[in-house]
Amino acid sequence: MWSYPACVASGIVLAAITQWVWLRASHARRALNRTLRQRSVPQELLRELADARTCYNARAYTATVVMVRRTLEAFCAIEGYDDQPLYTSLRALEEDGRLSPMFCKWAHSLRVLGNEGAHFTGKPVKRADASAALELARALLEYRYVLEAQYEKFAQRRLEDGMTA
Template sequence: MATVRGRYDVDFNKSPKDEINASYLLVSCERCGSAQLLGVDIFDAEDDLLQVVWPKSSTGDLNAAIPGPLIREMRQAHSCFKTKAYTAAAVMVRRTLEGLCAEQGTTPKKPLFNGLKELRDSGKIEGRLFDWAQALRVIGNQGAHFSTTAVTREDAADALALAEALLDYVYVFTARYAEFEQRRASKSANTSPNADT
């Protein structure tokens, strides 16, 4: 979530009709206050999503708590998406899911479906996240096996977003919640039983 602080529209051709070719937004994060410059290329009607122009992170927008091999797979998925190789992006998302299962210690060499079930059964992902992961697996399968049905841009974009949410849940939010609980438990232990509540 961010607040727009400024906008700059560009007409590269100096068209008399003032046609906008690109648009940039300066935004501030509502949580931490940091600034970002977002851009959208109006030349390409199919690819009108805002992209982070600045700052460029060495790990993309992925949290550093996510293991490096998974970040590498997601970077490649994003690269495929940016070049409009949507089928390849879906395959890279599937590889990320396989990597997640391996990193979390599921039984090796089992089908991905079983690995995801193990993550659910062990409590590492919950019901809705399991459903998301299964949907990503299906899209990845669609990309990995020849079919007359192409992976669409929308499906690839959703696959990237859901994969990142899944990684954040497993590696970022779960750890942050555990820290929060530990901090609260230690505060409770230090609070006098006679203190007002």
């Protein structure tokens, strides 16, 4: 651990660390936006997921999974399912055919992990769980907002050409 003889030096180090964390967060947001092709994914979701990535980069794994859960809540709200508990919203998305059973299962796993992060259990959230939560959330957003749109364009083009998709 570092030690400094004066509070002034500690203040300078704190400022440098704060700057580094801010730069890492900015980089994480830019990288995430590129990865998810920001033209398709709602900005609110990109912001929430980027905040989760920032927590992960800061090794705050409990905060990471809570932010991933928050991303799920934002996803449900944007899809029009925001007036009920997250569990019910995810079920409704699946029942209405707006979320495949596989992605619904993933989302429920992320919801449970987020609950474990939000409520004291005495057990720390593991790095591997936080990493997996980020990847699963990213995959969910990419599937819903990027891949589905790509398929729709493909299907429309095929239809216009007199072919079936």
